[in-house]
Amino acid sequence: MRLHQLKTxxxxxxxxxxxxxxxxxxxxxxxxxxxxxxxxxxxxxxxxVLAKSELPGxxxxxxxxxxxxxxxxxxxxxxxxxxxxxxxxxxxxxxxxQEIIACYEIGDDAQVAFFAHCTFPNAQELKHxxxxxxxxxKNAKMSYTESHYHGPYGGIEVRPHAKVFVGExxxxxxxxxxxxxxxxxxxxxxxxDVGKEGVAELVARVYGTGTDRISVKEFIRLNxxxxxxxxxxxxxxxxxxxxxxxxxxxxxxxxxxGHMDCTEIVRDRAIAKNMPLVIVRxxxxxxxxxAAIGTVNRKELETLxxxxxxxxxxxxxxxxxxxxxx
Amino acid sequence: MKVSNLFVWQGRRNAMDDILLKVEDIxxxxxxxxxxxxxxxxxxxxxxxxxxxxxxAGKSSLAYTIMGCADYVPDEGRILFExxxxxxxxxxxxxxxxxxxxxxxxxxxxxxxxxxxxxxxxKEPDRTRIMEALEAVALPPxxxxxxxxxxxxxxGERKRIELAAVYAMRPKLAILDEPDSGxxxxxxxxxLKLIKGMASNxxxxxxITHRDEALEIADSASLMCQGTILYRGNVEQVRQYYAQRxxxxxxxxxxxx
Numbered sequence: 001m002r003l004h005q006l007k008t009x010x011x012x013x014x015x016x017x018x019x020x021x022x023x024x025x026x027x028x029x030x031x032x033x034x035x036x037x038x039x040x041x042x043x044x045x046x047x048x049v050l051a052k053s054e055l056p057g058x059x060x061x062x063x064x065x066x067x068x069x070x071x072x073x074x075x076x077x078x079x080x081x082x083x084x085x086x087x088x089x090x091x092x093x094x095x096x097x098q099e100i101i102a103c104y105e106i107g108d109d110a111q112v113a114f115f116a117h118c119t120f121p122n123a124q125e126l127k128h129x130x131x132x133x134x135x136x137x138k139n140a141k142m143s144y145t146e147s148h149y150h151g152p153y154g155g156i157e158v159r160p161h162a163k164v165f166v167g168e169x170x171x172x173x174x175x176x177x178x179x180x181x182x183x184x185x186x187x188x189x190x191x192x193d194v195g196k197e198g199v200a201e202l203v204a205r206v207y208g209t210g211t212d213r214i215s216v217k218e219f220i221r222l223n224x225x226x227x228x229x230x231x232x233x234x235x236x237x238x239x240x241x242x243x244x245x246x247x248x249x250x251x252x253x254x255x256x257x258g259h260m261d262c263t264e265i266v267r268d269r270a271i272a273k274n275m276p277l278v279i280v281r282x283x284x285x286x287x288x289x290x291a292a293i294g295t296v297n298r299k300e301l302e303t304l305x306x307x308x309x310x311x312x313x314x315x316x317x318x319x320x321x322x323x324x325x326x
Numbered sequence: 327m328k329v330s331n332l333f334v335w336q337g338r339r340n341a342m343d344d345i346l347l348k349v350e351d352i353x354x355x356x357x358x359x360x361x362x363x364x365x366x367x368x369x370x371x372x373x374x375x376x377x378x379x380x381x382x383a384g385k386s387s388l389a390y391t392i393m394g395c396a397d398y399v400p401d402e403g404r405i406l407f408e409x410x411x412x413x414x415x416x417x418x419x420x421x422x423x424x425x426x427x428x429x430x431x432x433x434x435x436x437x438x439x440x441x442x443x444x445x446x447x448x449k450e451p452d453r454t455r456i457m458e459a460l461e462a463v464a465l466p467p468x469x470x471x472x473x474x475x476x477x478x479x480x481x482g483e484r485k486r487i488e489l490a491a492v493y494a495m496r497p498k499l500a501i502l503d504e505p506d507s508g509x510x511x512x513x514x515x516x517x518l519k520l521i522k523g524m525a526s527n528x529x530x531x532x533x534i535t536h537r538d539e540a541l542e543i544a545d546s547a548s549l550m551c552q553g554t555i556l557y558r559g560n561v562e563q564v565r566q567y568y569a570q571r572x573x574x575x576x577x578x579x580x581x582x583x
Contacts (some may be wrong), residue, residue, distance in 0.1 A: 263436075300394050300433040305417040307447035307495060308424050317446070321437035 015052045017043065019092045022281035023119040027149030027180050028222045033086045033115070040081065043088040044069055046098050057081060058112065063079075068099030068129070070231035077107030077137065085112060090119035091126065094155075100130040106284040107139035108167070116146040123184065125209040132162040136198075154182035155208050161189040164232040166198040168224065176204045179323050183212035183241070190217070196224030203232045205323045208241035209268070218247045222256035222285065229258040238269035251285030263317055266295055335377040336410030345409075347392070347499055348529050352392055352403035354391060362400070363386045363553045369499070374521060374531040376541040376561065378568050379550035386430060387501045388550070392532070393427040394420045407499070421447075430534075432488040434476050440487055441471040447495030459494035462523055463487070464516045481508045485515045486520060489517065500524055501532045506540045518543050538565045 020043065023033035034041050040254070042060050043051040047069055049062045054215035075081060091098055106112060120126055136142045150156050158178070166172045176188060183206060192200040202218045214237070218231035218269030231247045264272040276289040296318050304314035307322040349367040353360060362384050369375045380384050390398040392405060394417045404413045412420055426447065435443065444459055445451040457467040463486035473479065473519050475487060492500045503519050522543055525531055534546055541547050546566035549557040549572070557567050 297433065298396065299429070300435060302393075302417055303429060303433045304446060306393055306421050307420060307491065308421040308426075309446060310418050311416075317438065318435065320436050323435040 001223075012046070013048060013050060016045045016092055017147040019055070020050075020088060020090050020119055022150060023090065023092070023121040024088065025072050026121065027119060027147070029117050029147070033084070034201055036086055037208045039083050040085040041088070042071070044100070046091050048098060048128045054150045055081065055083070056106070058085060065099065067097040068101065070101045072103045072105070074105045075107055075112045078109045079107065081112040085114045085230070086189045087114055087204070088117065088118040088119070089128070092122055093126070094122045094124040095126055097127045097129070100132075102130065102132040104132065104134040106136045106140045106142045109139045111135060111141045113143045114145065116144065117148060118148045119147060120156055121151040121181075124153045126155060128159070130160045130162070134162055134164040134172065134199070135171045136164070136170040138167040140167065141171045143173040143175070145175040145177070150178070150181040150184055152182060154212060154289055156184035158184065158186045161190070164190065164200065166190040166192065166200055168196045170195065170200060171199040173201045174203065177206040179205055182210060182215055185213045187215045190215060191219045191263070192229070193221045193223055194229055195229040197226045198224055198226045201230045201232070203277050205234045205320065206243070207323055208235070208237040208243055209239050210241060212237070214239040214241070214243035216243070216247070218246070219248045219300045220249045220258060221252060222258055223252050225253045226255045226257075227253060228256070231262075233259045233262040235272060236265040237268040237272055238324060239270060240268070240269045243272045245274045246277070247289075248279065249287045251280040251282060251287045254282050254284040256282065256285040260289035262291040263322060264291065264293040265322060267315060329397060345369070346407065347532070348406040349392065350404050350406065352391060352405065354387060354398060354400050358362055358405040360553050362391060365403070365553070365555055366557055367548060369530060369532055371530055371547040372525070372528070374525050374533070374543055376533045376544035376547035377550050377562070378535060378538060378541060378547055378564055379570055380536055383550045383551035385550050386503050387499045389427060389532070392501055393417055425501070426492055426495055426497040427501040428488045428492045430507060432484050434479070434484065434529040436476050438473070438475050439471070440473050440475055443475045444491050444494045446489060455494050462493050463521050463542070464492045464513065465490070478541065482513065483506045484517040489520055490556065493520060497525055497529055499530045499532065501534070503534045504536065505529060505533070506535055506537055514540070537569050537583060542567070543565055
């Protein structure tokens with residue numbers, strides 16, 4: 001195992017680092033992506049930067065705060081980072097706060113794909129807060145895949161908030177997954193401004209059980225000519241979980257195109273809401289939406305039961321499929 | 327006849343005399359109207375039994391009733407499988423006894439891979455058998471194993487995968503609801519070959535169809551009309567009856583009222 005720029009040699013932090021990698025493995029991730037040294041990585045537990053590895057063209061600056069870190073991640077213009085960049089945020093503790101204030105700057109014509117692994121396997125009374133500002137330069141491309149693992153207790157609040165600016169011809173793709181372990185309380189809040197011929201895609205997949213509370217707020221402003229935006233939300237709620245999905249796309253420029261696609265599955269006493277809002281300010285723009293909320297499709301259920309699966313097993317397969325988790 | 331052949335013949339004959347499925351006086355009403363009316367049907371173990379009838383004759387309703395689908399609980403009668411009354415068993419319980427159904431218009435599943443879908447009916451996932459099942463429906467495993475059973479498949483591909491899932495499951499009784507619809511004439515031969523393959527693997531087949539040419543592989547057949555079994559006999563008799571009385575007078579065979 002290689003620890004790049006370990007901030008402290010205290011054995012407790014080494015154990016924390018190893019524990020986070022183990023939690024990542026338990027959640028289905030691949031710790032070797034963090035430890036191999038072949039990828040750019042940043043590992044943060046609570047307010048400690050445990051490991052950092054850079055590659056040419058990508059730089060991390062991280063400052064420790066009392067309850068988190070202030071990070072700046074910068075990709076130089078024209079740099080194509082061909083291997084995924086792995087970010088690992090989390091805490092092994094049962095209680096506490098982790099606040100990530102992050103600033104991502106993707107230079108013009110650069111390309112980068114981030115994989116953020118957020119592991120809180122023992123969370124019982126814990127907050128994970130992210131306030132991010134993301135700037136995707138002209139003709140730059142950034143994807144950000146964020147996968148969470150929260151353990152079985154549900155005692156966690158997660159607040160990923162971001163303001164994103166996509167420059168002319170730029171592309172931003174966000175892929176948020178919270179389908180392992182309990183959700184706890186989740187509030188996604190993304191606002192994206194898209195410039196001329198830019199593209200923004202926001203995908204969220206969440207599986208809530210118990211008393212989980214899910215709120216997804218996504219707002220895309222298509223400000224530039226021929227800008228495109230898509231929100232795709234897949235949520236399943238069971239038992240007494242509740243979800244609310246608020247998506248808004250504004251078509252503010254000629255030939256802007258937007259679409260919102262939301263599917264929510266509801267079982268037991270769970271409740272799901274979806275409120276898509278379409279605002280069009282240019283008569284050449286077009287924004288559409290589709291939503292389907294309800295229980296599991298009866299025919300799908302009976303098809304799987306006719307193969308010998310019990311009803312609960314069949315529902316689980318259908319939900320995991322919808323969340324593209326099978 | 328050689329002694330060994332005699333044993334095979336005798337064994338098959340014994341199997342054919344053994345009633346696997348017996349439907350007794352099943353009636354099903356919907357909004358006060360009969361969907362199925364006093365249906366009686368016996369299917370012997372090991373045979374391919376065809377059920378022929380025009381659209382709206384009640385064939386699919388009978389299939390769903392035998393499978394135990396939620397909205398198809400009979401008002402009267404009973405269903406026996408291997409001599410046991412299964413009328414009040416759930417779909418899952420019937421499937422675990424060895425009954426399954428291939429839907430006429432199969433459901434699609436977002437995010438579920440073909441290989442996973444085919445393995446669901448197996449006691450233990452068996453990659454070799456999954457590949458064999460795909461080959462049996464003329465779909466190259468390398469091209470289909472990792473695809474999703476969603477709306478990226480054409481109607482014909484989806485039907486073949488449904489049949490492959492039943493083939494891979496190797497049930498005691500496969501109810502195939504119009505397996506020949508939505509596939510082209512060229513692939514009808516593939517479908518019939520597959521059904522014969524199922525039977526040779528020991529699966530009894532209830533083959534539901536409105537195309538009398540599909541019955542050429544059946545051992546026996548029944549003609550269904552207005553929610554009941556109108557006629558039962560050997561395949562040729564049923565085809566003739568259908569050609570003379572049903573195809574010529576479809577106006578007589580509207581949905582049961």
